[in-house]
Amino acid sequence: MIRLMLLLCLLASPLAAAQPMSAAEFEAYVTGKTLYFGSEGAAYGVEEYLPDRRVRWSFLDGDCKEGHWYADAQMICFVYEDMNIPQCWSFFREGSGLRxxxxxDPQNTVLYEAQQNDEPMLCYGPDTGV
Incomplete structure (x- = not known):
């Protein structure tokens, strides 16, 4: 009985929680794909994962930002052309996709993979004036 209780405590501990993907696991999963992300049941954005850890992100509005990603401890951090502050995420394999x-973010925004394909994402050209 004591062994069973110890086992149950161990399984309920944070050590038994899912581990974030390593950089190698993340790179193998995403390279060459376009992933669509959702949050709280709504569409959130799309990211195209290019060779050499390059990325292209959009909030589904056709305005795309070029960037790259790198590993920092257990996180995957993204830097985009319009911001120098890294955006760091922990990625987890869950079911058939990513979380x-x-x-x-102190609120820990959570995104989930809603769809994936190998087609390039839609990006409009730069804004043009009259």
């Missing part, structure tokens, strides 16, 4: 937890 991402935004580590820069």
């Amino acid at each position: 991402a937890v935004f580590e820069n």
Whole structure:
């Protein structure tokens, strides 16, 4: 009985929680794909994962930001052309997709993979004036 209780405590401990993906696992999963993310049941954004850890992100509005990602401890951090502050996430494999937890946010924004394909994402050209 004591052994059973110890086993149950161990399984309920944070050590038994899912571990974030390593950089190698993340790179193998995403490279060459376009992933669509959702949050709280709504569409959130899309990211295209290019060779050499390059990325292209959009909030589904056709305005795309070029960037790259790198590993920092157990996190995957993104830097985009319009911001120098890294956006760091922990990625977890869950079911047939990914769950991402935004580590820069005290509220821990959580995104989930809603769809994936290998087609390039829609990006409009730069704004043009008259």
